[in-house]
Amino acid sequence: MTNHRPSGFANPWFQFVLNIIGVVIYELLLKAGAAATADPAKSWSWFGINALASPLTWLAIAVIILDLVIWLYILRYIPLSIAFPLSRTVDVLVPISCWLILRETISPLRWGGIALVIIGLVVVAKPAAELEERL
């Protein structure tokens, strides 16, 4: 691996933040699109194709494609074993967004899980910072 790392807008960590915001947006859009078109009675609906009837699903797909390009860019510079656990910041942000926007409920146990994820993220952030020093 080469040591050259772009700075500013092209900085992989900046792109990382954009990627996480993108994931939260497209997960909420997907749920909204899927819920609007749900027809679980049909057996083939496990493939979710009928969700494509909702424009929200298409908007989600556009965000996903953009997010995929950003993610591939991040993987060029950051090891998967560090980038992936850190990307799970979304596991905290998505339930909280569901709670805030979709009005889904969060139990005390679930809040406990969210707290564990945050502690784990802080622990993983250290190797990520060391990686940054090496780059």
Place this chain on the structure above:
Amino acid sequence: MITIAVAVILIWLATFVAGQLLFKRAMDLSRKVGFRNRRTISVLSVGILVMTLSFCLNLGLLQRFDLSYLYPFQGSSIIIITLLAAIILKEKLTPRLMIGTLLITAGVVLVSMS
């Protein structure tokens, strides 16, 4: 019904993990041999194909379950991806990284159980 749900969730997870590993392999290749190299393009293409299948299954699952319930299942892929990145892609796995990854996984599983 429940058996199908479990099977779909497992296939969804397996394709997701495989897709991530293929993406990373493709990006490593892109730095070594360039983007236009045939190997880079083929690994990336298979990755996108596998990820697309994973995405469709995700949509099917979303139509049946609450996002806040379903989504964290994906969290169990964290530990699998980290381990496979070390084994298959030969990435360096420190004890600290392992502990952090386990904590995140435990938290995500807890979220999905509650």
